[in-house]
Amino acid sequence: MHSFHSMLNYFPEEVLEHIFDFLTSHRDRNAVSLVCKSWYAVERFSREKVFVGNCYAISPERLIARFPRVRSLTLKGKPHFADFNLVPNDWGGYVQPWIESIVRGRVNLEELRLKRMLVSDESLELLATFFPNFKSLVLVSCEGFTTDGLAAIASNCRFLRELDLQENEVEDRRGQWLSCFPDSCTSLVSLNFTCLKGEVNLASLERLVARCRNLRSLRVNNAVPLDALQRILAQAPQLVDLGTGSFVHDPDTESYNKLETSMQKCTSITSLSGFLDVSARCLPAVYPICGQLTSLNLSYAPGIYSDELVKLICYCNRLERLLVLDTIGDKGLGVVASSCKELQELRVFLSDVYGIGNTAVTEEGLVAISAGCPKLNSILYFCQQMTNEALIMVAKNCPNFIRFRLCTLNPTVPDAITMQPLDEGFGAIVKSCKDLKRLSISGLLTDQVFLYIGRYAKQLEMLSIAFAGDSDKGMLSVLNGCKKLKKLEIRDCPFGNVALLADMGKYETMRSLWMSSCEVTFGACKTLAQKMPRLNVEIINENDQIEASVDDKQKVEKMYLYRTLVGPRKDAPGFVWTL
Amino acid sequence: MAKDGLGLEIELTLALPGGGGSEASGSMEKKEKKRVFSEFSGEETNTAKKNKMVGWPPVCSYRRKNSFSEEEGTKMYVKVSMDGAPFLRKIDLSPLEGYSSLLMSLEKLFCCYIGEGESSEYVPIYEDKDGDWMLVGDVPWKMFSGSCKRLRIMKSLDAKGIGLHAKDLLEGISIEA
Numbered sequence: 010m011h012s013f014h015s016m017l018n019y020f021p022e023e024v025l026e027h028i029f030d031f032l033t034s035h036r037d038r039n040a041v042s043l044v045c046k047s048w049y050a051v052e053r054f055s056r057e058k059v060f061v062g063n064c065y066a067i068s069p070e071r072l073i074a075r076f077p078r079v080r081s082l083t084l085k086g087k088p089h090f091a092d093f094n095l096v097p098n099d100w101g102g103y104v105q106p107w108i109e110s111i112v113r114g115r116v117n118l119e120e121l122r123l124k125r126m127l128v129s130d131e132s133l134e135l136l137a138t139f140f141p142n143f144k145s146l147v148l149v150s151c152e153g154f155t156t157d158g159l160a161a162i163a164s165n166c167r168f169l170r171e172l173d174l175q176e177n178e179v180e181d182r183r184g185q186w187l188s189c190f191p192d193s194c195t196s197l198v199s200l201n202f203t204c205l206k207g208e209v210n211l212a213s214l215e216r217l218v219a220r221c222r223n224l225r226s227l228r229v230n231n232a233v234p235l236d237a238l239q240r241i242l243a244q245a246p247q248l249v250d251l252g253t254g255s256f257v258h259d260p261d262t263e264s265y266n267k268l269e270t271s272m273q274k275c276t277s278i279t280s281l282s283g284f285l286d287v288s289a290r291c292l293p294a295v296y297p298i299c300g301q302l303t304s305l306n307l308s309y310a311p312g313i314y315s316d317e318l319v320k321l322i323c324y325c326n327r328l329e330r331l332l333v334l335d336t337i338g339d340k341g342l343g344v345v346a347s348s349c350k351e352l353q354e355l356r357v358f359l360s361d362v363y364g365i366g367n368t369a370v371t372e373e374g375l376v377a378i379s380a381g382c383p384k385l386n387s388i389l390y391f392c393q394q395m396t397n398e399a400l401i402m403v404a405k406n407c408p409n410f411i412r413f414r415l416c417t418l419n420p421t422v423p424d425a426i427t428m429q430p431l432d433e434g435f436g437a438i439v440k441s442c443k444d445l446k447r448l449s450i451s452g453l454l455t456d457q458v459f460l461y462i463g464r465y466a467k468q469l470e471m472l473s474i475a476f477a478g479d480s481d482k483g484m485l486s487v488l489n490g491c492k493k494l495k496k497l498e499i500r501d502c503p504f505g506n507v508a509l510l511a512d513m514g515k516y517e518t519m520r521s522l523w524m525s526s527c528e529v530t531f532g533a534c535k536t537l538a539q540k541m542p543r544l545n546v547e548i549i550n551e552n553d554q555i556e557a558s559v560d561d562k563q564k565v566e567k568m569y570l571y572r573t574l575v576g577p578r579k580d581a582p583g584f585v586w587t588l
Numbered sequence: 589m590a591k592d593g594l595g596l597e598i599e600l601t602l603a604l605p606g607g608g609g610s611e612a613s614g615s616m617e618k619k620e621k622k623r624v625f626s627e628f629s630g631e632e633t634n635t636a637k638k639n640k641m642v643g644w645p646p647v648c649s650y651r652r653k654n655s656f657s658e659e660e661g662t663k664m665y666v667k668v669s670m671d672g673a674p675f676l677r678k679i680d681l682s683p684l685e686g687y688s689s690l691l692m693s694l695e696k697l698f699c700c701y702i703g704e705g706e707s708s709e710y711v712p713i714y715e716d717k718d719g720d721w722m723l724v725g726d727v728p729w730k731m732f733s734g735s736c737k738r739l740r741i742m743k744s745l746d747a748k749g750i751g752l753h754a755k756d757l758l759e760g761i762s763i764e765a
Contacts, residue, residue, distance in 0.1 A: 093643035150650065176650040204650070285654075309654060314717065361734070362647045362655040391645065418645055475646070500643070 025051045035060045054078060061085070062495075062520050064102060064126065065545065068575045069110035081120035081145075082107075088523050088569055089473070090498055091125055092150065095525060095567065097551055099582050102126040105135075106580075112139045120145040127151070133158030137165035145171035152178035156186040156207065163189035171199040173226075181207030188213040197221040201228040203252050203283065208232045219244045228252025231285040236264040242271040250304075251275070253283035260290045273297040282306035282332075289317040299324035303351075306332040308358045315341040315369070323348045329384075334360040335370045335391060342374035346381025354387040359418075372399035372425070379406035387412040394425040395452055400434025404441035413438055414449035420476040420501075423453040430454055436461035439469075449473040459483035463490025471496040484508035488515050498523040506533035513541050521571035532561030534568055538588035545577055546570045548586045664733060670698050670710075670741040681733045687725055694741060702741065711747040714739045 029052055032038050042052040058081040061067060073079065086102020104126045111118050118140045128151045136143060143166045156179065162172065163186055187202075187209040197217070202209070209232060218224060218241050226249060229238070233254030242248070258265050278298050287310045302325050307318065315338040322331070322341075328349040335357050337345075345352070355378060357370055372395045379385060379402065386409045395417055424431055431452040439445060439462050446468055450458060454477035462469070463486035470493055478484065484504040487497065488511065497519065505528030516522060516537075531548070538546040549567040577587040647655075664681040677697045684690050694712065695702055702710045712724040716735045724732070724739070 090643065092648035093646045094649055095643045150648070176648070178650070309651075311655075358651065359645060359647055360655075361731070362645070362652050416646060420644060475644070 022047075022051050026055045029055050057081060058120075059083070063571050063573075064104075064107070065575075065578050066520070066571060066573045069107045070114075071575070073110060073114040073116055077114070077116070079116055080118060081122075082111075082118065083122040083124075084126060085124045086126035086151075088125075088498065088521060089496070090500065090523055090525070095500070096549065096569075097582075097584065098152070099127075100549065100585060101578065101580055101582070103580060104128050105132045108132050108135045117142060119143055120147075122147040122149075123151055124149040125151065127153040128158070129153050130155055130158035130161070134161040137161040140166075142168060144168055145173075147171065147173040147175070148177050149175045150177065155180040156182045156184055156205065160184055160186035160189040163187065163194075164191070167191075167194065168196050169194065170196050172197070173199055173201045174204050175201065177204050179205055181205065183207060185210050185213070187217065190217050192216075192220070195220045195222065198223050199226040199250075200224070201226065201252065203228045203230050203285070205230045206232075211237045215240050215244065222247075224248065226250035226280075228282060229254040231255050234258070235268060235291065239264055239268040239271050242268070242275055246271075246274045247277055248275055249277050250280040251278050251283070253281075254285060256284050256287040256291050256310075258288070258291055260293075265291065265294065269294045269297070276301065278302070280304035282309075284310035284313075286311070287313060289313055292317060292321055295321065296324055300326060303327055304330040306330075308332040308334055308356065310334070319344045325349060327351055330354040332356040332358070334358050336360045337374075338369040339371055339374035339377065342370065343377045343381075346377045349382060351384060352378070352382040353384050354412075355382075355385065356389040357391055358389075359391045372396050375399060376402050376406075379403040383407065384409070386410055389414040389416075391416045391418070393418055394422060395431060395434065396424045396426050397429065397431055397434035397437075398424075398426070400431065401437040404434075404437035408441045408443070410438065410442040410445055412447040413442065413445060414447065414473070415451050416449065417451045420451055421453045430457070432457040432461065436465070439465040444468055447471040450477060451475065455479050456483040456486070459486040463487050466491055468493055470494060472498070474499045474502055476501045478502045478504060481505055481508035481511075485511055488512055494518075495520045497521075499525070499527060501526040503528055505529055509533050510537060513537055516541065516544055516570060517572050519572065521569065523567075523569050524565075525567040527564075529565050529568060530561060531559050531563050531565055534565055535561065535588050537570070542576075543572055543574065544570050545573050546588045547581070548588065549584060550586065551584050664736075666714075666736055666738050668694065668697065668739040668741065670700070671743045671746070673698060679739070681736065684733070686729045687732075690724070694739070698741065700741070709744055711742045711744050712739060713742050 025048065029038065029041060032041065035058070038052060038056060042049045053075050054077070056076045057078060059072060059076055059079050060083045061072070062085050064084045064086050084104065084107060087096050087100060090096060091100070102125060104123055112135060119142050121136065122145075128148060133154055136146070146162060146169075159172075159179075162169065190213070194217070198221075209230070211233065214229070214233070215237070218227065224245055225247070227241070227245065228250070229241075229252060231254050235254075235256055235258040238253055242251075272294055275298060279301055281295065281298070281302055281304070284307055292313070299321060305322070305325060305328055307313065313336065315336055318333065318337050319341045322328070323344055326348060329351050331345065331349065331352060331354070333356070337357065342357075345355075357374070370390070370392050372392065375388075375390055375392070376399045383406070385407045388410065389412075392415070395415065423429060424434070431450075432455055435450050435454070435458050439448070445466055448462070448466065448469060448471070450473070456479045459478060459482070462472070467490075469491045472487060472491070472494065481504055483502070484499070485508050487494070488508070500523075504524065509524070509529050510533055534546050534548060538544065547569045548565055549569065581587055665678045666681060667676050668679050669676045679693055679697060681690070684693065691702055691712070700710065702708060702712060713721050714724055714732070714736045715738045716722050717737065721740070
């Protein structure tokens with residue numbers, strides 16, 4: 010053994026670096042950097058991609074100091090529950106300081122991926138100005154910028170390969186941002202502007218597509234009509250991923266016929282999405298490519314009835330990923346189960362987002378899918394009701410779940426047949442699915458379900474809980490049992506100080522903990538913050554002024570704690586109090 | 589109903605009667621501690637209403653804003669037929685606030701009296717998204733207006749033939765969203 014180690018130490022650094030090049034995952038790279046000092050040094054100079062799961066866990070300066078050659082940076086800002094309006098918009102997550110540091114540090118940034126961050130036009134302009142080699146910008150669930158910022162990127166990033174905007178809130182400034190791509194820009198491989206509300210210059214778009222011969226992925230917005238789509242497809246039959254815009258047209262026209270022809274020529278399309286506005290009579294235009302699709306997203310398509318959805322999906326025999334609305338119904342899911350044998354991921358979203366109606370899917374649809382699709386490993390399912398029997402069957406049929414997210418419309422609904430809690434059902438899921446990494450539970454649930462989770466969900470990294478449990482025992486079972494837990498988010502559960510303080514060191518092994526409308530008090534949070542200096546314990550208090558002397562016994566409305574190497578953040582707004 | 593320290597009223601869930609929670613855990617107190625999903629009634633306090641709405645169901649805000657069920661400012665014209673009338677009319681559901689406004693508008697359109705009570709000659713029914721004919725008034729207004737494809741003002745006599753009584757039917761109509 011000793012001689013082996015000595016041999017490795019005699020390897021010149023270039024060889025080590027070359028070996029490390031084969032390590033693509035962050036975890037592997039993190040692991041090798043811990044082996045010894047020389048490996049740490051070689052690794053840090055050769056690391057090009059850095060992933061920061063919580064932008065407040067580290068400062069940009071320290072990151073650049075350790076990884077001076079970073080080219081690709083991924084940053085995540087707000088906690089997940091911000092998606093559901095539980096976190097005020099100006100809580101934080103600004104990218105500006107990061108970009109400023111990167112500029113100062115003379116880093117050769119080529120790729121930036123942001124999720125739930127606040128991005129300003131100024132940030133985008135800085136990016137466009139100081140990074141001539143900038144190649145890829147991916148913004149997911151971000152806000153704070155306008156189409157002016159996009160115009161800066163389009164104008165200045167001469168080698169831009171990817172501009173991918175997913176589900177962002179972008180203010181439209183009607184400035185024709187798309188026309189800002191210069192005629193010399195031919196490098197685009199991926200362009201996604203589905204989430205933009207405004208008009209784009211269609212002629213500019215068509216010319217852009219025509220000159221970017223490497224374009225593989227194009228997702229347009231609702232302002233791009235069907236006839237424009239046809240002209241685009243005619244220029245880009247090499248597309249692999251297509252997001253349509255408005256899919257409404259009179260099918261008895263020349264341009265619709267042309268669309269059918271152009272669509273048929275797109276033999277490389279394997280991923281289809283869009284249909285932000287759709288008339289069912291136009292759907293047959295995509296039938297010719299259904300057989301080649303591996304990914305289909307109809308979850309934004311309004312008003313397509315189950316029968317029409319099914320007519321499309323039954324041609325999609327190679328489908329691996331399907332996103333639909335619950336209008337598909339249990340019957341429709343039955344057709345999916347018999348047609349899509351390769352299905353790995355299914356997401357069934359609510360069509361009635363206020364949740365006051367009935368969904369058309371129940372436990373029957375879920376069971377049908379599990380029975381028909383043995384490769385299923387990821388599910389997000391909004392439904393009206395659930396039963397333990399169904400969940401137990403699903404667990405038996407599909408032991409390969411990596412992600413299992415169930416949401417019942419009524420968050421505390423019991424088993425629809427037995428009226429019992431759904432503990433046994435979810436227990437079966439965690440027991441059977443040994444590789445389960447992400448779990449969201451819903452329905453009437455007692456401490457028992459958490460006992461099961463703690464006992465069996467050994468690979469679990471993220472757990473979302475709402476309106477569940479009876480006592481601190483529930484939360485304790487999870488904290489003690491789930492050794493790989495990274496993110497825990499809890500709302501409206503009777504978990505309190507005993508659970509919070511039982512194992513304070515645990516939180517340094519996790520990325521973050523969110524607790525809202527639970528039983529934890531100010532006093533307990535203060536204790537935790539005091540004992541654990543490497544945690545930021547934030548109290549979010551929108552309604553009342555944060556007083557210096559708050560009653561320790563008072564319950565905390567929203568608490569978000571996360572591990573950090575850089576102490577309390579300096580950009581916290583007035584309603585956020587870091588203890 | 590218990591009031592906790594933050595002044596919120598804990599109300600009953602939408603769970604089916606006899607829902608196993610209390611029995612399983614053996615104590616009412618736990619139920620009071622939990623913030624439960626409050627029922628859709630007009631008697632809620634403002635904070636309870638606010639709590640009910642925030643973040644549930646967990647649909648991300650981008651989807652909420654882009655959901656087609658948010659039809660602010662769009663018109664929702666549906667055909668209305670009345671038994672015995674020689675031609676149909678069209679009515680815009682979007683400006684109406686509830687079932688009483690609907691009844692009043694229909695009465696104005698056809699110069700008839702639909703009204704409530706056993707003396708009523710007519711019963712309003714509607715065709716929903718699935719193509720089924722439903723009695724007007726069972727579901728919350730917003731859900732109705734989102735799924736109503738057409739309306740029919742049916743003669744009560746025909747309705748009675750299926751064993752329904754006008755009084756019972758129209759009692760439902762007085763409960764509005």
